[in-house]
């Protein structure tokens with residue numbers, strides 16, 4: 001019998017979209033969140049007969065009480081640096097499959113390095129950053145590595161948002177997570193090793209529809225997952241080009257943590273971002289605004305001399321719509337068939353390349 005799907009954070013912006021995506025797949029998730037009142041009104045809107053449960057990251061036992069072995073926990077409770085670990089611990093203790101929507105480099109790193117080995121011993125799988133950050137780059141990177149006619153030494157991945165992406169194109173939760181994440185120590189994969197490197201340290205240029213577009217470096221799940229697929233890899237670069245006007249703000253934020261409060265650029269920028277985020281969910285772009293933006297991801301694999309071996313491009317729908325749809329796809333597949341391994345897994349390790357490509361297609365992201 002398939003495991004239950006428990007959606008923690010269902011009352012948030014991404015949580016609600018994910019609940020809708022799960023229902024659209026014919027699934028019946030348990031909706032969990034910290035506010036009984038918000039849960040009741042959400043269930044009233046979506047489907048009265050859905051099970052609801054109150055759980056709060058501040059009371060870890062309330063999350064544990066939701067889970068049994070074989071369940072799939074999908075969590076969209078963020079910022080993950082602040083609220084993420086209790087859900088991770090609860091999934092591990094219950095030996096449930098864990099899937100999150102995190103995009104924060106520090107949290108992603110902790111899932112791979114700190115929680116991965118414990119999950120491997122417990123025999124359960126952890127899938128972090130299973131949204132627009134950073135599933136598409138893992139897929140595009142893996143396809144480019146497979147297509148290279150010899151083992152690649154370097155892969156660069158660029159994320160871009162197409163269409164009209166003003167600052168209102170991001171949810172309050174994203175801005176809150178970004179503000180914290182860019183100020184955390186970042187990392188990169190260089191010379192065959194994971195190394196400390198501030199987020200935004202490097203700017204990389206990609207060709208985008210006949211024009212050069214620049215993007216800034218960030219720590220991501222590709223740094224852990226792609227070298228496992230291709231042990232010859234010496235460098236993995238992940239670059240965000242989607243932020244547009246926000247990029248400069250993000251670079252301003254990417255200063256070693258102790259300098260953030262003092263920095264003349266980072267201080268106001270950080271305040272500007274976090275000021276948009278009162279306590280609790282502050283929503284995000286509506287359906288019309290989501291429809292105005294899409295996503296484009298490019299992965300380029302090279303040999304040690306820099307010669308291009310393969311290039312893969314993916315086009316897709318709005319990042320939030322994609323995130324909700326891919327979380328729903330992953331939850332269904334994990335509940336029905338389990339994952340293809342234990343421990344902290346990259347998207348390709350979790351499902352296999354063909355299945356992941358199909359899942360992304362179902363979530364509105366495909367090769368061009």
Ligand SMILES: NC(=O)c1ccc[n+]([C@@H]2O[C@H](COP(=O)([O-])OP(=O)(O)OC[C@H]3O[C@@H](n4cnc5c(N)ncnc54)[C@H](OP(=O)(O)O)[C@@H]3O)[C@@H](O)[C@H]2O)c1
Pocket residue numbers: 009010011012013014015033034035038055056057058076077078079080083101102103129130131132133134171172173174175177178279280281282283284319320323
């Ligand atoms: N990887 C990606 O591509 C991607 C895409 C989308 C979002 N995200 C990330 O996902 C996270 C959520 O984003 P969002 O836009 O949905 O933000 P949001 O609307 O602010 O949602 C955050 C959720 O966390 C809940 N929460 C906060 N503190 C809690 C606690 N102590 N216990 C239980 N729940 C708590 C909030 O509860 P209330 O409803 O009661 O306020 C809300 O439901 C962010 O970290 C964001 O960066 C990543």
